[in-house]
Amino acid sequence: MNVTLNHYLVVSVLLFCLGLFGVLARRNVLVIYMSLELMLNAANLALVAFSRFNNNLNGQVMVFFIITVAAAEVAVGLSLIVALYRKRQTAHVEDLTSLKL
């Protein structure tokens, strides 16, 4: 079977939707965070596929930007989740209700 651009894009969209579903449906902050990374990687896959099939290397460069940003985001995010756990002994979004009307 010949793998075409559309195959990559379908996988990428599936990954993106899976990530989005995880963010919306899961209740643990860490799992939500993992789902967000999945969404970023869906974009990476789409960029690499477009890059390869359009013969344009700019997309690959963009992927490096995204990987770097994701790494920074993970560093900040995980330390924040640790701080949250220390303060509240919980990592569940239902317990984040101290800010309201």
Next chain:
Amino acid sequence: MNYSLLLVEILVAVLGLGVLLADLWIPAEHRRKLGYAAAAGLTLIFFVGLSDVTETSYAFTAPGARTGMYVFDSLSVFFKEFFLLAGIIVMLLSVAFSDRFTTGVSEFFSLTLFALLGMLFAASANDFVLMFAALELITITFVVLNSYQRNRAASIEAGVKYLILGALASAIMVFGIALVFGSANTTNFNEIFLAQKQLAGNPVFLAGLAMVLGGLAFKVAAVPFQVWAPDVYQGSPAPATAFLAVGSKAAGFVLLLRVLFGVVPQITAQWNHLLVVIAALTILYGSLCAIPQRSLKRLMGYSSIANAGYLLIGFASVSKAGAAGVLFYLGGYLFTVLATFTVLCVILRHTDSDDISSLAGLGQRSPVLAGVLSLSMVSLAGIPPLAGFFGKFLLLKSIVMLGVRDPAYYCLLAVALLGVVISLYYYFGVIKAVYWGGGAVDLSPIPLDWPVRISLTVCVLGMFWLGVFPDHVVKLSTPAVEVLKPEAPASLHEKGR
């Protein structure tokens, strides 16, 4: 490559790293002075760093290409001045606030400078890659700034909420950029502008563009990406909230201006009703939800959503007049919101809660603070002769003539006026609590130190300057939007003839 175009960014980056390094040698009790040094440095950059723009020039150009990732034009200079001014005032505010941080005082200053750096790059972004990098620099630094008081549960919670929703918005935007890149085969704004006629019928491109706009809507807190604003505003430290309300929002707006009016004006013209609906919903959501609020910071969160709605009116008008109105309104918003947060920052030190009822007796405790807070509420409500009035006037003026040809604009006008009437109620609730609030126990006077005095003076002068002599800023904002190329929607053409 011409590095002199990036002079301001380089200086701010050096200043930020300098503050971080200086922290190693300066003893803990003197670290607050680094904030003064940073504010002085920013003032210097504000006055000498920006040269006048003669023509649009590009940096980070590919070999042989005529455009680049980074653009230096009148619009970017207007916003660089805006961000630097906001940065100076926020820095003074951070110094006044910094004694409440147990550790990491100089890191707070340096993170504020890096967020400012991201905004400066956002003002000059001419490529989706630079736009993404600049926005992420802003988002990630703000996650840290918002959760800076890590002993307070509210601050951590604000940080986590901003982190998750911010990362979600970035993920959506990145996927949008991937689709735009796939369909246009470039990420450069000018090249997409030239190809927009072919791209306008490409569903992949349109989906990508819509996702990018979703990411930007998160930054400006527009419906349907507005839910984070009240929580994050309430929980974050006051200087971080102030910078979030002014800087981060303006960074979103400058990118919206560039993308909607500079990259895809033809598609924007087709989407004008969508913009009308989003503007109207944002105004209604912000105004209606602000009514029952008791926390002043949370009230400012909803007020910021409502203001994003007013600013979107300028986009819905799809005209240069609307874009110039956006610039003017943001100018007035800067002084008004920073004045409010400076007052809040001082009051929060003396009262434990940010509840509106705890403002009682402020009129006697500190007539200056009470006066400035009332002035900024009056300006936010849009009453002449203050800055907020003229900004709203310019924005509404840009759509009032369009209503004749397209009744949707009359509906938007009605919603905007309704929003103004509702806002009178909740803004005047604050003034009422300041002067006529009962039950004040502590009537000791509140001392003001000089950085607070400076920033209050600058903000009040700015509010009056924009309100009484709007010509000066209109003369700045009108040429600034000349680089944009909005196209009037087809529905407005046909019936006019």
